[in-house]
Amino acid sequence: MWFKKLYAAVFFGGRFYMALGAVILLFIVAFFVPVLFVVALIGFWGLMVALVIDLLLLFGSRQPISAEREVADRLSNGDDNRLTLRVTSKYRFPAMITLIDELPFQFQRRDFELTAKLSPSQPGKAVEYKLRPVERGVYEFGAINAYVTSFIGLAKRHMIFNQQQTVKVYPSFLQMRHYELFSFDSKLQEYGLHNRRVVGHSMEFDHIKEYAQGDDVRSINWKATARRGNLMVNNFMEERAQQIYCLIDKGRSMKMPFDGLTLLDYAINSSLIFSKVALNKGDKAGLVTFAEQKVDVLPADSKKCSSIKFWKCCTHSKPSGRKATTSAWRLR
Numbered sequence: 001m002w003f004k005k006l007y008a009a010v011f012f013g014g015r016f017y018m019a020l021g022a023v024i025l026l027f028i029v030a031f032f033v034p035v036l037f038v039v040a041l042i043g044f045w046g047l048m049v050a051l052v053i054d055l056l057l058l059f060g061s062r063q064p065i066s067a068e069r070e071v072a073d074r075l076s077n078g079d080d081n082r083l084t085l086r087v088t089s090k091y092r093f094p095a096m097i098t099l100i101d102e103l104p105f106q107f108q109r110r111d112f113e114l115t116a117k118l119s120p121s122q123p124g125k126a127v128e129y130k131l132r133p134v135e136r137g138v139y140e141f142g143a144i145n146a147y148v149t150s151f152i153g154l155a156k157r158h159m160i161f162n163q164q165q166t167v168k169v170y171p172s173f174l175q176m177r178h179y180e181l182f183s184f185d186s187k188l189q190e191y192g193l194h195n196r197r198v199v200g201h202s203m204e205f206d207h208i209k210e211y212a213q214g215d216d217v218r219s220i221n222w223k224a225t226a227r228r229g230n231l232m233v234n235n236f237m238e239e240r241a242q243q244i245y246c247l248i249d250k251g252r253s254m255k256m257p258f259d260g261l262t263l264l265d266y267a268i269n270s271s272l273i274f275s276k277v278a279l280n281k282g283d284k285a286g287l288v289t290f291a292e293q294k295v296d297v298l299p300a301d302s303k304k305c306s307s308i309k310f311w312k313c314c315t316h317s318k319p320s321g322r323k324a325t326t327s328a329w330r331l332r
Helices: 002-009 014-032 036-059 173-183 185-191 222-228 263-280 304-316
Strands: 010-012 065-070 074-076 081-089 095-101 114-118 125-131 137-141 144-149 155-161 165-170 199-210 232-237 243-249 284-291 294-301
Touching (some): 002 010, 222 232
Parallel strands (some): 243 284
Antiparallel strands (some): 284 294
């Protein structure tokens, strides 16, 4: 039993095959030049001794390497998400490790591997990489495969770490957080923008001031002008609590991909960002999705629960087929 486990865990590196090829070439040349036969024989046995020493170094400990995956509970669709493989080495010599993480099938990557150098008895070596999902849903990670090589480099030890993990991919919340910062004046001040009153022509009255060149003459307050003897104008400020709706087409044309991401996902990410900023500004955000004759409406609201409903609706929205007979999501 132990022999089968050893046989399954041993892999030979490129350095071993190069050395073995050189020894075989020496034996071939020694057929014509008998003097080189002794050199070829010494080289062969030297290679075997080095291989045995290499195997003893690699398999001297029962569990010299431990590896685990650090990933968030959810990933952001269309963005680069950072993942970390944390490796701990108990070897008393420097070693090279090749990590192959079993990624979810949605990524379709068959050549993914990471290499790192492990110092003697190094705890918690962090190996980082990024993943960019382009489809919402559930992603399942598999095991972590590790191939360890000593400083001799003739053999590799294969170890498997059971790290099955399920992660959900949501609409782009990373972009939402990024653009959300720009809705606060404190962030805008870093770019040279300062607090100011936003003047508009809505029905939200602000104050009365003296007329200055450039003011709209249609806003002149004639009663105040008659009392003061100078031209006075009404100032209006930007309206709050406006109802803002995002319209998303769930038709077949929205299945078209661009840079790996469908047009529907681009629309969902943009709507999520725009609505989040609108909610932070005090407006009411709503959502309307349509596909042919089927229309679903999420009423505009400024409460916190409305943003959660908006998130759920964006998460479960799918492109409709030729006939939109059922809704892609239901309001609760």
